[in-house]
Amino acid sequence: MKVISSCLPLTGSYEGNIILTSCWPLIGSSEAAQATFLHEVFEKYTKKYGPVFTVSLGPYQMVVLNDINSVSEALVKRKADFANRPFFHSVDRFTEGGKNIAFANYTPTWKLHRKIAGKALRQYMIGNHFEAVLHESTNKCLPLMAKETGAFNPENYIDLMVFNILNAVCFGKSVDLDDPEFVTFMKIDHELTEMTGKGFVEDMFPIMYKIWTTNKYRTVTKLADELVSIVTKKFNEHDKTFNSDKIRDFTDSLILARKEAEQEENDEVLSQLTNTHLRQTLMDIFNGEFTNMWHIKIL
Secondary structure, three states, X not given: OOOOOEEEEOOOOOOOOOEEOOOEOOOEOHHHHHOOOHHHHHHHHHHHHOOEEEEEEOOEEEEEEOOHHHHHHHHHHOOOOOOOOOOOHHXXXXXXXXXXXXXXXXXXXXXXXXXXXXXXXXXXXXXXXXXXXXXXXXXXXXXXXXXXXXOOOOHHHHHHHHHHHHHHHHHOOOOOOOOHHHHHHHHHHHHHHHHHOOOOHHHHOOOHHHHOOOHHHHHHHHHHHHHHHHHHHHHHHHHHOOOXXXXXXXXXXXXXXXXXXXXXXXXXXXHOOOHHHHHHHHHHHHHHHHHHHHHHHHO
């Protein structure tokens, strides 16, 4: 059976019966909280409760939609009703106050942010920017694979190639694969993604943020700060040397789209869209890269 799952916060109303799965006080669904592969638990719940049910995780309740009709109704027909995100301290901390696109709430600022990011992407794709960096990065990675003499797992090579391509797309050039800054950037991003995959105890029990945080959360916070520092440095360098007549990469396209919006958009909404939002757009791109890598691993 093919299962399509989507977890949504209880911010909208869903027509039909929503069945609550059994849960423990404070903990919620212990089976879901401890699951290595959450989709397998949801598949089991679907057989027992039907395609729409609620799972409690700590203080949060999530509506789980487990068939194509329910997902289409919520995310296509009624997307505005289900567009918000639940508040998690970890997400708020790592997105500099919810200033990215993936986890921000549905507000006029978010809509403008998404519009600017979409426009920047379209501007970047004009011409042969992407094709050039694709060829350059691929030509640096494929020779390493050619050195293999027998059967091998291509995962690390694909990982390296994709990250190098995204680095070139965002920051203008395909760097050498052993470039110290590039190696550090990729290592931090990879470690951060690996460690955040299963979430944090602190999000299930928010009081822990005030009295005691786990070593995992402190480590991830340090990694996130290092990653933000790298992206901030690169963004500021672009901002200082920006030339609207010479768009070098996606970061330049973001800056250009932001400047053009100053002539077109509502001043009040525009004033709430800061450089932090633009930096977090770049963070979204790199976070999405490793999400796709996890999909490849599963396949």
